[in-house]
Amino acid sequence: MQRTQFGDMACSIARTLDVIGESWSPLILRDVWVGIRRFDEIQADLGISRKVLTERLKLLVEAGVLAREQYSERPARSEYVLTPKGTELVELLMVMAKWGDRWTAGHAGPPVLYRHHACGEIAHVELHCSTCDQPMSPETVDLLPGPAQS
């Protein structure tokens, strides 16, 4: 397929895609997040080809998003866990889930609900400004060239 590499574009979106832009990678992350951590579990859950799963896991570990942890010495068995870098990527998944719930969930409603520890309520995520805490959306920001000039 000779995929173009996004990594060297001067764009944080492109560079993020370089890490989780490949097919399956976000779903693998989701699985690890919800506790499906072992090779065969992930493979069975996603129906992904074992070959591609091997590749993706290797890439995600190299990218520092997942870490491989050995949970049994003999026989050697390991599982995959989220690193802090990976956990922050899960925020992306939560926003994806929100959009999917809103625009693609059918009559039946969302497949998964999120209960917030702080308030105990079923809720979803909203984007707020890191400075003033007010809601922040694509319509309420201006884009300016940054230090690494666009």
Added chain:
Amino acid sequence: MQRTQFGDMACSIARTLDVIGESWSPLILRDVWVGIRRFDEIQADLGISRKVLTERLKLLVEAGVLAREQYSERPARSEYVLTPKGTELVELLMVMAKWGDRWTAGHAGPPVLYRHHACGEIAHVELHCSTCDQPMSPETVDLLPGPAQS
């Protein structure tokens, strides 16, 4: 490549990926967002193959994320604009940009800055709870099966 379709998985993340999971789609959305709206402009900006760009634009329009608007009758010329459904997807891009800024921007810093209208400050997005307005992160939620049972 015979890509597996995610659309019928009972998972909002998978269904979202079905819309913007293909390579290039998020970057096309980003371009349209920042004002690069015409075929040749997008093609030149991304360096994407014209064939693939044609396909992606068609898919994104069919998915209701972009709309094609004719800006000239003779010769027939059109440009692509975000629908409300697409604009909400841009939130996803903003979260991607945040992660990319944080984890992949080098010494030079972020390539693009976001200035929030409400406060006028350079800021980034943070995830808050739609119910209690407190910060909401992967660590502060429990997942429960929803009406469309996981």
Added chain:
DNA sequence: CTAATGAGTTCCCTCAAGGAACTGACTCTG
């Protein structure tokens, strides 16, 4: 009349995804 522009379309080639079978180290069961 020729060149340029915008928006695609067509063609061929390569290489990544799918799929299924195989490996190898161990463990459990009768």
Added chain:
DNA sequence: CAGAGTCAGTTCCTTGAGGGAACTCATTAG
């Protein structure tokens, strides 16, 4: 102890999507 099972991959082959470049077509500018 033989045979089945489990986990985590690896190997091999086939197919089809992505890349690249050239071509089309309508229209306008010089």
